[in-house]
Amino acid sequence: MGLLDYFVSSRPKTTAGNASVAKERLQILVAHDRVARDKPSYLPQLQQEILAVIRKYVEVDMDAVSVTYEQEESHEVLELNIILPESAAARGV
Amino acid sequence: MARIIVITSGKGGVGKTTTAAALSMGLAQRGKRTVVIDFDVGLRNLDLIMGCERRVVYDFINVINGEANLNQALIRDKRCDSLYVLPASQTRDKDALTREGVERVLNDLGDNYDFIVCDSPAGIEHGAYMAMYFADDAIVVTNPEVSSVRDSDRMLGILSSRSKRAEESMEPIREYLLLTRYDPMRVANGEMLSVDDVQEILSLKLLGVVPESKAVLNASNAGIPVILDRESDAGQAYGDMVSRYLGDDVPHRFLHPEKKGLLSRIFKG
Ligand SMILES: Nc1ncnc2c1ncn2[C@@H]1O[C@H](COP(=O)(O)OP(=O)(O)OP(=O)(O)O)[C@@H](O)[C@H]1O
Numbered sequence: 001m002g003l004l005d006y007f008v009s010s011r012p013k014t015t016a017g018n019a020s021v022a023k024e025r026l027q028i029l030v031a032h033d034r035v036a037r038d039k040p041s042y043l044p045q046l047q048q049e050i051l052a053v054i055r056k057y058v059e060v061d062m063d064a065v066s067v068t069y070e071q072e073e074s075h076e077v078l079e080l081n082i083i084l085p086e087s088a089a090a091r092g093v
Numbered sequence: 094m095a096r097i098i099v100i101t102s103g104k105g106g107v108g109k110t111t112t113a114a115a116l117s118m119g120l121a122q123r124g125k126r127t128v129v130i131d132f133d134v135g136l137r138n139l140d141l142i143m144g145c146e147r148r149v150v151y152d153f154i155n156v157i158n159g160e161a162n163l164n165q166a167l168i169r170d171k172r173c174d175s176l177y178v179l180p181a182s183q184t185r186d187k188d189a190l191t192r193e194g195v196e197r198v199l200n201d202l203g204d205n206y207d208f209i210v211c212d213s214p215a216g217i218e219h220g221a222y223m224a225m226y227f228a229d230d231a232i233v234v235t236n237p238e239v240s241s242v243r244d245s246d247r248m249l250g251i252l253s254s255r256s257k258r259a260e261e262s263m264e265p266i267r268e269y270l271l272l273t274r275y276d277p278m279r280v281a282n283g284e285m286l287s288v289d290d291v292q293e294i295l296s297l298k299l300l301g302v303v304p305e306s307k308a309v310l311n312a313s314n315a316g317i318p319v320i321l322d323r324e325s326d327a328g329q330a331y332g333d334m335v336s337r338y339l340g341d342d343v344p345h346r347f348l349h350p351e352k353k354g355l356l357s358r359i360f361k362g
């Protein structure tokens with residue numbers, strides 16, 4: 001490596017700040033992983049089956065059913081949210 | 094009863110086997126009766142790093158299957174009397190590593206040793222699961238790099254939910270962070286995650302920081318655990334790690350770039 005190269009390579013680089021990008025990405029990734037980890041493993045299946053039942057009666061989208069799970073101090077909350085299409089609601093299925 | 098320490102990571106190639114060899118040698122040198130077990134069935138690396146590959150006759154799976162007894166399979170280290178190696182087999186099927194078999198071997202070892210060091214394979218599959226299941230302590234080996242930190246976090250989730258201690262609601266596994274292949278210069282340049290960054294994300298007790306070092310390859314070439322290379326930075330960092338593990342309060346070293354000579358300091362301005 002020539003002297004000139006040394007000057008160039010030891011200067012603050014365009015790559016500086018890479019570590020902070022890495023850290024930010026990691027914080028998001030890890031937060032995601034941790035949420036998923038604490039959920040009961042039956043959730044996706046539960047969601048599927050509920051969707052199948054609803055669809056027997058009402059034509060709903062794949063994403064019409066959402067199941068959320070939250071861990072509180074002393075108990076767990078399973079929240080089920082179903083969005084019915086407007087027409088179905090009007091018909092009072 | 095021996096204390097069982099798993100060296101684990103999730104991600105492969107981060108320095109688990111290097112660490113298992115260093116830790117077991119370090120403990121044995123301090124007079125602790127120690128056995129180090131290679132759980133990496135099919136790959137078999139630990140005996141190479143320990144330099145005892147030519148003395149392997151029977152292995153861990155032979156003992157589990159009752160084809161050999163422990164005394165036949167354990168290899169006594171030539172450099173240190175209180176250190177034994179239980180090698181992995183190269184050929185057998187990974188499923189031979191049964192939970193009952195592993196438990197029986199650990200129990201049989203337990204009375205005669207102070208520490209059992211388990212060198213985990215990479216990944217979060219069967220072998221890694223077996224290596225951590227019975228652990229009392231876990232050293233999570235991590236490189237300052239996104240995928241390694243993420244995998245370490247996953248491994249922490251597994252340790253706290255799927256280990257024997259977790260399943261039986263016992264006192265949880267004591268978890269430690271060991272950051273390896275740390276390059277202080279790149280950290281100073283903002284190119285590499287710092288020890289503080291990693292700590293902030295994983296929030297574990299820091300057992301040590303091992304710098305990226307040529308000494309590690311030299312040691313593995315020679316079959317000598319790097320902790321025996323007392324001149325080297327990595328050898329010293331591993332020595333400090335063992336002291337900390339045993340409860341000594343040793344300041345961390347090798348966190349900052351070495352002071353450069355006058356000339357380069359002037360040039361860097
Ligand atoms: N501190 C270090 N400095 C430089 N090289 C290192 C360091 N630690 C480990 N290495 C190198 O990294 C490679 C992987 O190390 P090692 O076999 O200990 O990792 P491992 O986690 O056991 O891998 P695997 O997941 O495949 O079992 C080896 O070539 C080793 O020499």
Ligand SMILES: [Mg+2]
Nearest residue numbers: 109110133138
């Ligand atoms: Mg290994």
